Amino acid sequence: MDKPPQQEEKHLFKIVLIGDSSVGKSNILSRFTKRQFNFDSQPTIGVEFATRSLTENGKIIQAQIWDTCGQERYKSITSAYYRGAVGAMLIYDITKQKTFENIEKWIQELKEYAETNVVAMLIGNKADLKAQRKVPSDKAAQFAENHTMAFMEVSAFDGTNVDLAFSRLINEIYQLINKQSLAENQDQSLQQQMQSRNNMQIQQSQCNQSSDTCCK
Numbered sequence: 001m002d003k004p005p006q007q008e009e010k011h012l013f014k015i016v017l018i019g020d021s022s023v024g025k026s027n028i029l030s031r032f033t034k035r036q037f038n039f040d041s042q043p044t045i046g047v048e049f050a051t052r053s054l055t056e057n058g059k060i061i062q063a064q065i066w067d068t069c070g071q072e073r074y075k076s077i078t079s080a081y082y083r084g085a086v087g088a089m090l091i092y093d094i095t096k097q098k099t100f101e102n103i104e105k106w107i108q109e110l111k112e113y114a115e116t117n118v119v120a121m122l123i124g125n126k127a128d129l130k131a132q133r134k135v136p137s138d139k140a141a142q143f144a145e146n147h148t149m150a151f152m153e154v155s156a157f158d159g160t161n162v163d164l165a166f167s168r169l170i171n172e173i174y175q176l177i178n179k180q181s182l183a184e185n186q187d188q189s190l191q192q193q194m195q196s197r198n199n200m201q202i203q204q205s206q207c208n209q210s211s212d213t214c215c216k
Contacts, residue, residue: 010053010060013173014084015166016114017067018106019091020099024125027156028091029067032166037157047081056171063170082113087121087173089165092140094124094153095132100140107147119176121169124153127160 017025026048030036033050049066068081090106092099103122110120122144124135137153144151150168154161 010062011174011177012062012064013086013170014064014066015087015089015169015173016082016085017065017089017091018110019089020093020096020102023091023093023096023099024156025067025091028089028123028125028154028162029065031156031159031162032063033065035159037159054167054170056167056174059174061170061174063166065166078109079113082110085114085118086177087119087169088114089121089123089169090149091123091125092135093126094135094137094140095126095129097134100124100135100143103143117176117180119169119173120147120149121165121172122147122149122151123165124151125156127153128155128157 017029019025027037029050030038033052047068049064051062051064053060053062066081088110090103092103122140124140141151152161152165154165156162
């Protein structure tokens with residue numbers, strides 16, 4: 001009798017896109033999940049998300065990408081937006097210095113609402129507009145290094161580095177989860193060994209306290 005085909009293991013990674021309004025979060029989402037760029041993109045109202053499946057390290061990853069409007073009036077949805085996120089892209093516009101300066105604010109919000117082990121990555125969008133650049137790439141790279149984040153410049157317009165950025169972030173998330181899983185398994189194994197040793201010591205103690213015949 002033929003065995004039923006074994007289902008491939010899948011992982012669901014929730015990744016949030018955060019940053020000021022107009023930095024291009026929605027178009028990064030669209031470029032990655034639909035291979036599209038919307039020239040008439042409107043500010044996000046509330047929350048939007050889309051998914052894309054890809055393979056990393058031989059495993060199927062379903063990346064669930066969440067986009068929200070970077071405006072204060074949507075603060076009420078903040079905690080729900082970050083809940084369960086394992087990755088975050090902090091996005092600024094390389095042609096607008098203020099959006100880069102505000103990344104510090106978004107980092108603080110990420111620390112406040114997200115899990116402590118969320119993997120963050122700094123993204124400079126609109127890399128195709130080099131002539132209008134206001135944020136030097138080396139300055140952004142140093143900022144990312146100071147905050148222990150990966151850094152990459154992308155262009156949602158022409159697709160430059162968008163897939164690569166997500167792939168790098170997803171791979172980093174996958175490696176972190178693997179390490180955590182390995183550590184948990186090692187802890188569980190150690191606890192089982194200690195419990196087994198304790199049981200043997202208890203049995204030996206009980207045997208010593210009873211008559212000699214019980215141990216024969």
